[in-house]
Amino acid sequence: MKIQTSECILSIKDVSKTFPGVKALQKVSFDVRRGSVHGLVGENGAGKSTLMKILSGVYQKDAGAGTVIFDGETIENTTPHESMHRGLAIIYQELNLVNTMSVGENIFLGRFKEMKGMRGTHTSARELLDRIDCKIDTHKLVSELSVSEKQMVEIAKALSFKSKLIIMDEPSSSLTAEELVELVKIIHQLKEQGISIIYISHKLDEIFDFCDVVTIMRDGQIIDTKAKVDLTRDEMITKMVGRSIENEYPERPQNVGATLMEVRSLNTRKLHDVSFTLKQGEILGLVGLVGAGRTEIVRAIFGADKTDGHQILINGSAVRIKNPNDAKLAGFGFVPEDRKLQGLVLPFSVESNISMASFEKFTKFGFISKSKESEIGIRQAKALVVKTPSTKTPVKNLSGGNQQKCIIGRWLENDPRIFIMDEPTRGIDVGAKYEIYVLMKAIAEKGGAVILISSELPEVLNMSNRVLTLFEGRITGEFNPQTASADEIMRAALGMTEGSANP
């Protein structure tokens, strides 16, 4: 036992975390050796962030489930403040600095007294920044710094707490190549000073560049922990995405027809020259990491966001879509990414939520017919088997799956030709998921088409007729999921290879 604590700065054993309805972590165990850089990889929603938040004390692990030993000390019910002082620092993707204060003030935020005033604050800040060879003036305002400089400040802040372990959550996501080189240099310096680092990233190149040990997570479980030298890239990808695909999906739609919609050179701040076609009767899957531009594409097509120019052709003729109402009239349906924030009017009744995209059907001369509205609500609720005591029940009282069905029903009332579904099954139980897959298939087979976005790769691979991969706002590949392997697709989505189409 003694040997272990001296070798490992952090030792996690059998830690579980349950959110209402979801097991976010299941018996997670791994050790971080002193002075090592430990890579942590996994798909979106694999549980990396949850685990880190438990370590920092933002979340509490399930009572009695497992132990966390940090620096020889068992940690229970900690808070972010406590763990910081204990020497465990987290640098989040969205850095936590006060923009209107100086670098020095940020590093010693709330500790000016200990530093004996401003002069002490700036002298000590200088020393810390020098330790990582950082030349930033400590009097400069944080708002004037670049992202990478802000990261340095965060690292200096972590050092000021004499941190023994620094967790970096996707630190490279907003860095340029040169800035990344700087960061890697700093990571090596920290390692030499005996500080351990947990490095969370999607970018496998980085993991292979400088991590000593890699832990792979999937579905809230640790799949494997291996020294980098024993691990191949392919093995890593397979372990990240591979999972036994059971019979949880209906057969995909069969009759793919001619081109229904064509999107030409769609450009926004985040998207670069995106062009693709959508065929009648197909489900088109968009695969990419969060931030790759999946949601941006469908929002732009639907008229929810402004673009720097694009063209949409439906059945060969150009269509102008300036806002969601135009899109609705052009035959689009849209299930937004965030059910509660973007989809539903929570305090309103089921029928009001279902009817809100088809006013034309129950208003005359600007007046509402409540009985016709109820008919629409009842018809769709029945067709989609929405489990609710009545269509007058507030939609907030329904389960996630039934809420999602209300949103789908809302659009089905308009018989959409092109149905966009952004994360349609997020936070929904397995049974309801299957029903939503069947609905998707039905829309496609009735002569429409579905654009499916999902962070769950198996879902996209099993439902889509065709898959487009996206990386940093560009389409990097087009695949037939029936013939292409998950590894191939994942590689294109990670920007590692170019796929067959769109060179």
Add this chain to the structure above:
Amino acid sequence: MKKNIALLGQSFLRNYVLIAILALIVVTMLVEPNFMTFANLINIMRQFGPLVMVSLGMTFVIIGGFIDLSVAGTISLVAVVTVTLIDPIGQVPAILVGLGVGALCGYVNSLLVLSSGALTQAEALFITFGMSTVYSAIALMYSGGSTKHMRFLKGDTSVIEALGQGSVGIFSVSFLVFLVCLAVLWVFQTQTRMGRAICLTGGNKTAAHLCGVPVSRSIIAIYTISGFMAAIGAIILFSRITTASPVIGAGYETNAILAVVVGGTTLKGGKGSVLRTVMGVLLVILMSNCLNLLGVTPYMQVVTKGAILVLAIWLDNRTQI
């Protein structure tokens, strides 16, 4: 009708504030017999007219998820403009111009709110607060800072006089105007597509927009209605006293918001009703009347009102969702 009574009952039970105020009234009746005199009840009805108009308009802004602090400035401006225009262009045209000015003030507010992105109530709060001072300043400049008097033209039937003092049967003319406004606005809110669009906008702007609900038009509508109703309130207000000071509207915004919230319309938007607001207005006026009769100093009355607004908002936060 039965349903409406039930609705009022429901809102009553849901609002401890109402119970507290009713308790205040009962106490006043016991302690101060003057409360139930004819003169006092007339007094209450007089205050009711202008405030209820402003509050009905405010109800739409709040249901739409926003807020309008500019009504104080709007009332002052409309009152001053209308009074000074009566001589040169006649009563009816002057009133029409006044209503137009009110609607225009609201329309300008809505454009400013929209151009700010119309994201949160807070932006609307600051914008309309700023516009209130602008409208008040215009009123002051227009009037040269002095109170404007109305001259009656002898022999003519005076519309303003009828509005201020006339009655049809047992109802005063201004009360009939109120009933018409209430009916129109109630139908607008509950029976029309635009009314529903306003509720959906207040309930969830993003979701409404993504469903093709005309969110921007709803925002224009709520502010224009608010400005228009404030103008009606202004005209009723000066028709009784026949003079219009350039600061005549001061304080109406807080009273209107108080009435709407105490009535049970949630500040979170989406839900609410003009009928509830009528209850709220009644209670706000009764309360200040009771406090007056009980000899509470005006300063203390302001404190009480503020405290009740805070309490109402606190309860609103606890009872909804």
